[in-house]
Amino acid sequence: MRAAMCFSFSHFQLPRIQNHTFSGSLWKRVHNSSIKGENSYRFQLLSPSIYGLQGGQHSRRWSRKSLSTNTEGKNTLSRKTNNISQKISDVTNLTHSGLNTSRLEISGSESVHIEQKITENKDISKLVTVIIFDIETTGFSRYNDRVIEIAMQDLSGGENSTFETLVNPLKRIWNTSIHNISDDMVKSPTVPRMKELIPILVQYIQSRQKPGGRVILVAHNGKSFDVPFLKEEFRRHSCELPSNWLFLDTVPLARKLLKSGVGLENMRLATLREYYGIPEMGAEHRAMADVNVLALVLQGLTRDLKLTLPSLLENHTFKSSDIVNNSKKKKD
């Protein structure tokens, strides 16, 4: 199967977020809602630092360009090809010839310096890539259900800062009412299966990693759901999540905020979106819509909890190896 990927040059501007009480902060964006047609977005992303970090002058305007398959599941041809799409094509071809995805793993030794910089309290924002991600699945069981959509957004911005694709789960989708992703949408020949997507995914994240830096993959309830789910999908295809990927779960941060007595009702993403006055960004429970929301929720959480990038790295990240896989006790 050919996993046809295409570039969608999106134009999406978010509304201005209230409470810019600090300067030089991460997502100090200026967004004006302006949706230009279906699947057409653009937004501006300014400084790639987190609360408390001096990220320098990042007034440069980023134009986010997306890397995606057609998430409506229609069989359309890509309208533009460049080096990255060629790389993806190459990776896909390698997959078909039996690629071992461990070849794509980044050496853990490359990230040694970042721990030193944390210790030395140096600016590490230029070494850390923060990627928000979300998956849609056929259900809650990582053993019996499958991923049907995945979306990612590198907060550094720039070309190809987002990635999204449907995934053919090779099984019936029973929860279409949740996310509106149907069997017909994922059966399109342009929609990759997980077997084909894994090396593409690893290649994409590797392409976003800065030399000698670290990648933090952020998801809401990621430690209990998204990361174990991905880990199981990788295991099912005899792969492992790269050991140098770090993960961050925003639920514990939300719990901390809730306990502080600010009036947050619960820790759901939708509740956090309302709490921070973030407008809906497309259909709820579509991966990229939730990623866009979580990107702004993370901004609010780090601001309210006064979390710096070093403190996030040291106290709130985990590795996939921290998650116990009980798959040996289960049968698909």
Added chain:
DNA sequence: GGCCCTCTTTAGGGCCTT
């Protein structure tokens, strides 16, 4: 399923994810 909380730890219930 992992995490947190409590009327707990030799347990049970609720939250959060699709």
